Amino acid sequence: MRDPLQWYESHLTIGDYVELHEFVFHHVGADSSDRHDIYQLKMDEIRRIMDYKHNIRNMSVIAHVYHGKSTLTDSLVAAAGIIAQEVVGDVRMTDTRADEVERGMSKSTGISLLYKMSDASLKSYKGERNGNEYLINLIDSPGHVDFSSEVTAALCITDGALVVVDCVEGVCVQTETVLRQALGERIRPVLTVNKMDRCFLELQVDGEEAYHMFQSIIDKLNCIMATYEDNTHLGDVMVYPEKGTVAFSSGLHGWGFTLKSFAKMYHSKFGVSESKMLERLWGDNFFDPATKKWTTKNTGSTSCKRGFVQFCYEPIKQIINICVNDQKENLWPILRKLGVTMKPSDKDLRGKQLMKRVMQTWLPASTALLEMVILHLPSPSTAQRYRVDNLYEGPLDDAYANAIRNCDPEGPLMLYVSKMIPASDKGGFLAFGRVFSGKVSSRRKVRIMGPYYVPEGEKDLYVKSVQRVFIWMGMGKGKKQVAVEEGVTCGNIVALVGLDQCITKNATLTNEKEVRAHPIRSMKYSASPVIHVDVECKDKSDLPKLVEGLKRLSRSDPMVTCTTTDTCGKHTVSGAGEHYLEKCLKILQDEFMGGNEIIKSKFFVSFRETILERSSCTVTITPHNKLYMEVSPFEEGLSKAIDDGRIGPCTHSNILVDEFGWDKESASNICAFGPETTGPNLLVDMRPKYKTQDVVKNYMVACFQSAAKEGPLAGEPMRGVRFDVCLLDGRQLIPMTRRDLCDSLLNSSPRLIEPVYFVELQAPQKALGRIFHELYGRRGCILEEMQSQEGSPLYTIKANLPVIESIGFSETLRDATFGQVQCVQCVFDHWEMISSDPLEAGSLASKLVADIRVRKGLKKEIPDTFEDKV
Structure with a gap:
């Protein structure tokens, strides 16, 4: 007898592979090691497709929370043979932790899938390709708004997005947020209206009502895209069912379709082309069986119905009702007419289980979705042409920009690491990212440019060897990463081992000798870390573990920040939301501290301090110093313009003069933004030019940064305050300037x-x-x-x-x-x-300030003045 694995390796197609996979796992009972060995047999095929940049699709699955992304992704994973069709909707392959499954919320997870399309499906495809096999690098991103940073990390290394919308709940706030992020990154979207089973089993809506629900979702989504689209580069990004960019699906039950699926069934019956039939299955196209004619208006006849309702919705509804009611004698004749063949074992199923298997067999979600992805989302070769000026920070005509633009496998290596993922050995981290040009391989030295790297500088710059290169196959128990010894060419998503000592959160990698390369632009997050919690060890001897655990936590998540207060040694974890921080603390305790218990404070919120009025010139005089300082509130909208990056250290004069009414002299005399050199406060040097000294200015800026970082009310950062230095002369500048700044703020109607x-x-x-x-x-x-x-x-x-x-x-x-x-x-x-007024006893602001000062270990009362008595 022949060795079955030998026969498999040389003869099996993708479809055969799926069937063998299902047989081994469900009838033989193979364990996880066998599962990996079987998949390893297809790695040669995957590696071969990785070199065909036209046959690669890098896509994210994005949606509002609980709209069914991870469940729907199971159908795509099953099409590649990684899980069986029977468990679609139950496995949630892209969930990484047990608590994610329990709460229905997951972090972003990457997985590479191999899929073979039929010649008939590719007939209308006009793009370049090499054969019928495609590699889908899929990232299932989280839907909860607290994890928006994970969505950002996924979008920046993908070219297309599958937007998932619950057909009942419709377009929600996070749908709009992630779609806006995608269009900002020049990501082309397609849509699937998910949870279709709710229409039939839960709401039991009729076809016409369902049509208007779906049309409303598509219209709202297109309205959002019209607001944020980039016509110059992406063209028309709106989605249309009749053009094949909208699918309808049930992730839980593993079935779905595009209108193309039904156009194939009906076009010969009506004697028209597929494209013509496609148009009739959406919009105001009605068919009257009595007259056998199509019209653009409902004739009023009871038999005259919209094309979508009559030929798509109602046939599905009929089959679901027959299955749920166990009317098998009516089911088999219908399935024979549809050409649907059931396995003998499936015919014993009943109720919803029967319905799930019938619908999966008749309208597999994977076929509809993957064909939509392959036909309507761009390959890396296509996408990088219009994404390069959004990605690359350097000159757009240099060798590196051209290599990215052309997705050149022979060009210099340009790889962007979007996030760091804890390795399964509980020690190091894997660098997860996208190869935009060139090739990355094991045991090769790379030049690492961190987020703070400046061209021709040495800060945040390292040279390190890549130890191993992996293809990502999901995370968690039983989910494997597969090593690629030959290296990975551009257009692919990879995980790298050996760089975790040099990369904190994200970085750009290039060849060791490419000293002229500029980094790929760092990500911009849509969320802000505004909620905080203090943590400490229950057992003081665990302090080194806590410090190391906080470092690992900060590295493992794009958004979380971990800080330590120098004066009191407090460890603070900051994040985008309450649920986000709860999950971070659980990971910190369970994974990064080995289960050692931590004590956490109550969640608290960061505030800002500002003023309402312009102060008169304040004068501080000591035997050696004289300082005249004015403070004034910002004009409306100026703080937001600084937050949005429209106004910064390099670009401010014209905008300040034209939009905010500043005089040219003041606009040109800005010498610092603060706090942290980028915050929404300004220091303006209004002294006579002949008195300006660089050393004096440096001291003055340092004092301004200190005051902007910790205001006089509660030590919170300042926001929206302009500091004008009118006259400064003498020594002992730092303590005096700090006092004078705080005193000026307290005398200008401070507010929280x-x-x-x-x-x-x-x-x-x-x-x-x-x-x-x-x-x-x-x-x-x-x-x-x-x-x-x-x-x-x-x-x-x-x-x-x-x-x-x-x-x-x-x-x-x-x-x-x-x-x-x-x-x-x-x-x-x-x-x-x-x-x-925070200075008025008993006011809300006064109570908040008192709480903040107590938490920070300050005196509960705000000082009357910060001036020294002379």
Whole structure:
């Protein structure tokens, strides 16, 4: 008898591979090591396709939380034979931790899939290709807004995005957020309207109502894309069912379709081309069986129905109802007409299990989605032509930009590491990123340019050898990474071992001798770390483990920051939201500290300090010094312009004069932004030029940075304050200037500024009263209340909520509504001034300042003045 593995290796197609995979796992009972050995047999094919840049698709799956991304991704993974069709929707292959499965929220995970398309499906494809096999590098990104940084890390190394929208809940806040991020990175989107099973099993809506629900989702999504699209480079990015860029799916049950699926079934019956039939299955196209004619208006006849309803929706509804009601005698004749062949073992299934298997066999989600991805998302070769000027920081005509633009495998190596992933050995990290040009291979030295690297400088620059190169096959137990000894060429997504000592969060890699290369542009995150928690060891002897664990935590997540206060030794973890920090602390304790217990403080929020009025010139005089200082509040919108990067150390004069009314002299005399050299506060040197001394200015800037970092009210950073130095003369500058700055601020009607969330949640109408009560009780402001979409039983509430009031909000709301609100999405929206006076006893601002000062170990009362008595 022949060796089955030998026969497999030389003869099996992708489809045969899937069937063998299912047989081994479900009938023979192979363990995880066998699973890896079987997959390893296909690595030669995967490695071969990696060299065909036209046959690669790098894509992210993006959506609002709980819209079914990870469940839907199982169908795509099953098409590559990594999991069996029977377990689609249950495995959640791209989840990395048990708590992710439990809460239905996951971090981004990459996986490489090999897929073979039929010749018939590729008939209309006009792009370049090498054969019918395609490599899909897929990243399943998180939907919860707290993990927006993970979405950013995924988008910057992919070229296309599969947008998943729940057909009942519709387009939500995070849908818009991730779509805006994608278009900003010049990522081309396609759409799948997911959870279609809810229409048939839960809501039981009729076809016409369902059509309008789907049309509403597509219109809202296209409206968002019209707002943020980049026509110059991407062209038309809107999605249209009749053009094949919209799919309809049920991730839980593993079935889905595009209109092309049904156009193939019906076009010969009506004697028209597939493309013509495709157009008739969407929009105002109605068919009357009585007259056998198509019209653009409903004739009013009971038999006259919209093409989509009559030929797509109702046949699915009929089969689902037959399966659920166990009417098998009616099922088999229909399946024979459709050409659907069931396995003998499947015919014993009943109810929803039968329905799942029938629908998977008739309309496999993987076929519809992967064909849509391959036909309508760009290859690296195509995408890098228009993405290069968004990616590369250097001259767009140098050798490195040209290599990226042409996706040149023979050009210099340009690789961007978007995130660091903890290795399974609990020690090092793997650098996860995308090869944009050239080739990366094991035991090769690379030049590492970190996020703070400046061309022709030595800061944040390293040379290190890559130990090993991996293809990513998911994470977690039983999910493997496969080494590639020959190296990986441009257009592919890889994981590298051996660079974790040099890369903190992200970096650009090039060849060792490419000293003229500029880095790839660092990512811009849509979220901000506005919630914090202090941590300490329960057992003081575990302090070294805590310090090391915090370093590893900071490295493992693009957004989380871990800081230590020098004066008191406090360790603070900062993140984008409450749920985000809870997960970070769990990872810190369970994975990075070996289970050793930590003690955490209550969550707290960072505030900002500002002023309302312009101060008169204040004078500080000592035997050796004289200082005249004025402080004034910013003009409206100036702080945001600095936050958005429109105004910075290199670009400010013209915008300040034209938009904010500054005089040219003041605009040209800005000598510092602060805090941290980029913050929304300005130091303006208004002294006569003949008195300006570089040494004096350096001291003055250092004092300004100190004051901008810690304001006089509660030691919080300043925001929106202009500091004018009118006259400065003498010695002992640092202590005097610091005192004078703080005193000027206290005498200019100081105020506290708090961060504010934009909140979106969905709930049935009967829960709205309790939701409003909770929001108003936490100083919330209702912005909008509306039905999620036509036909949906849910209502969407949009509101603003102070971040400090959001702590515990989700749990309280879930209890108050008896579990009817499952997910509250809170996105940082803006900074808002608290109207009350912090110097007035008993005011809200006064209480907040007192709490902050106590937490920081300061005296509870604000000092009356910071001036020395002379």
